[in-house]
Amino acid sequence: MTIDDILPTILRLAPADRPVYLVGGAVRDRLLKRESHDLDFVMAGETASLARRVADALGGAFFILDGERDTSRVVLSRAGEGQFLLDFASLRGKDLESDLRGRDFTINAMATRLGDDHELIDPCGGVADLREKKIRACGPTSLLDDPVRTLRAVRLAVTLGYRIERDTLRQLRSAVAELPRISAERQRDELVRILEGSRTSVAMRLLEHAGALPVLLPEVVPLQGLIQPLPHHLDGWEHTLEMIDHVESLLGVLAEDYHEESASGLTLGTAVLWLGRYREQFKHHLAEPLPNDRSVLGLLKLCALYHDTGKAVTGAVGPDGKLHFLGHEEVSTRMIARRMQALAFSRQEIERAGRVVGGHMRVHALTDVPGQITQRSMYRFFRDLGDAGIDVCILSLADVWATYSFTLPQERWLAELQTCRALLEARWEKMNAIVRPQRLLSGDDLMRELGLPPGKLVGDLLELIREAQAAGEVTSTEEALSLAADWLHRMKGDH
Secondary structure, three states, rough: OOOOHHHHHHHHHHOOOOEEEOOOHHHHHHOOOOOEEEEEEEEEEEOOOHHHHHEEEEEEEEEEEOOOOEEEEEEEEOOOOEEEEEEEOOOOOOOOOHHHHOOEHHHHOOOOOEOEEEEEEEOHHHHHHHOOOOOOOOOOHHHHHHHHHHHHHHHHHHHHHOOHHHHHHHHHHHHHHHHHHHHHHHHHHHHHHHHHOOHHHHHHHHHHOOOHHHOOOHHHHOOOOOOOOOOOOOOOOHHHHHHHEEEEEEEEHHHOOOOOHHOOHHHHHHHHHHHHHHHHHHHHHHHHOHHHOHHHHHHHHHHHHHHHOOHHHHOOOOOOOOOOOOOHHHHHHHHHHHHHOOOOHHHHHHHHHHHHHHOOHHEEEEEEEHOOOOOHHHHHHHHHHHHHHHHHHHHHHHHHHHHHHHHHOOOHHHHHHEEEEEEHHHHOOOOOHHHHOOOOOOHHHHHHHHHHOOOOOHHHHHHHHHHHHHHHOOOOHHHHHHHHHHHHHHHHHHO
């Protein structure tokens, strides 16, 4: 399905006396010959009934977004074709020109009438700004009228590779202070769209330049200028931004269709050699939807932004005379949880982010000590982290790469890759043997055979057995019972 399949259906179902207009980003993208799956339509008067008929005709789902403002959505999903979002709204203002002039940026303030694609309605000069690759506000108060547009300006500039016009940049700097009066949900949604896009580090630098970080993501600000000991070669903030770049680079060769030129460097080439066999698994992992269709990728980059925020309050010189950040993972976990709560993320997302940030040192720890990567340690890794363990592997690789940058020793990189390979092999090839062994005994079995009452002890024994199974030490019901009985005997002896 394409936009050209959708528009004739809407035109056929629309009232004959009320023209329907395609407006906003979809018009911009058509002029740029870019594919667009978010389509906005406006017309005079009530629109929900048209949206409902379109949903019925195209086999989509219909939702009311804002009953008071007559805004509704049709979601069209086709296997293998992605998703189309069709938003229908009544004209805001007395006519179409008023509606367009009240929008955010000139390149989003264009329209075409369905059935008459040759006429482009462009009251704010959007075509000229497209030609000049410029983000310009529609009016002198456009951003102050709706401060969340400051985040949208940054996203558009990065996505399109455009510059923000000088007067618009001045507006942006004034408007960011007003972000707190915008709902947390709208701030979150624009932030997520930045995180889900490419060149996220560039977007963060623009937000920093505009003064938006202290308002939107205040916990990352103390990373600026934060000194880190060797082998780090960058301060905390620069390290974080470089890490995000490396997340994008790694996923570009591990989770997308392979192109030899994209992995031309030794670092990425070695990553493909060790982990490229899991390309489809990585793709599937990143495609798993989070609440409200937010993506694993966006959450992963948010975790990268916050993984070291705890360093700003945990730095201390140890007895060895060196600077350490002991416990920074736990502090960073609390920081990202608070920020995500403030931005109205779901409990599921907050819990997953906590596992990623809290566990982001575990791959390093398994790599640093020879012999630590055992079947038992792999079982514990995924027992504690679940699917977030896959995210931790990606972040760990990006982290060690950003730590050393161009001085990255190949033996260090190879060791980290080998640890991740062992973990991912356990998760994707040996799930039933190591990560989630088939249960040999139930709690009832243990209580009956060993004469135990219900309680925590039964759960501890079941976990003991599962670990032993993962380690290959227990393979039968009899061996499981014997292990539990021996453990109980030793515990009684200790007392």
